Amino acid sequence: MNDVGNAAPQPGSSDLELAAIELRLTAGSEYLSTVRAVAADLALQRDMTLDEVDDLRLAVDEACSMLVPLAVPGAELRCRFSLAEREIRVRCSVPVSTPELPPTDGFPWQVLMTLADSVRSEVERGTADGDVVWIELAKQKVDRA
């Protein structure tokens, strides 16, 4: 299967993936509460601080909200949560009809950059799902005093 979440190891990803969870849902903002809940649960289970948990939850929500309007109508939004010792990495992707990156000069991108430790976005052309746009973000556990 052609899974966009399985692209080559991420540059800047210092941590080995311990486990992964992937959600697939109809790309509609009304279904994002499920993604938020999963993001929060994973972050809490990984014992992140409440600030980090909320940052991740808000960041995932923001990334998905950026992608949903770009998606081919009725298409699937995929969110792959990759768990490592010290970080959670999430890649959200949708098939698009116009292979363009989400704008990085607006407030939503600013929100992502603030909430996550790293954010990037790419277009992959001609996958099994057609052209796909993804946003990947990582939230790290800060060293505890």
Added chain:
Amino acid sequence: MTQRRRGPARSDSRGGYDHLAPLFVELRDLPEDDPKRAELRERLVTEHLPVAENIARRYRNRGVPHQDLAQVAAVGLMHAVDRFDPGRGADFMSFAVPTMVGEVRRHFRDSSWLVHVPRPLKERHASIAGAAADLTAELGRSPTPSELAGRLGMPKQEVIESLLVAGAQRGTSLDEPSHDDSTASIGDRLGTEDEALAHAENRLALRPLLASLPERERTVIVLRFFHNMTQSEIAGRLGISQMHVSRLLARTLAQLRRGLLSDG
């Protein structure tokens, strides 16, 4: 101690319990097997119950239901009635209050290792919010679920579930004390940092959207996304809880998103 005598007299129009003092002497002087003892004891306990109630109320919002505490304080009251010796010169209240407080405190200590009866959601969330605020102040950052569980003597999974429910219900305000009437202006809050904001507003064409937000929401957005303060730092600055900041942020981001979409 005189204040304590006066304080809890909620249901006592005479404003004190001195009139009961002779009953303690009477109780002490009755023979052990006198059936009147039980009657007297019951009356003394019943008449002093408002004091127990009052002590229980002092410990509210700490994750134990009020009724439980009132009951525990009442047990303390019974012990106090049984042990009080009116011949020693002290009045009953100065003996009973510490006894009841001790009983309540012991309950808090013990209930941290007793069976974890699922508490009503609201109670549990209130205690987690309280512990989160305390720990944030102590650690200088927000706590983890493990730290909260340790502080509350609650299983970690219970903490996580409660936080998830609270998160899922964000916006419906579980217990948040309202500080929304605070009147400091955004200028007061942000001081000289306003320059950074002006820059960002121009760059991101945010000014009309930000201007459309209520002041508190705008302040939270600006501090989080333009001054890069953490939720806990914002909470400290505005004198509200981190969970409240979290709710405000989620709600406002959704609102801004709708605004940005309709503009574009």
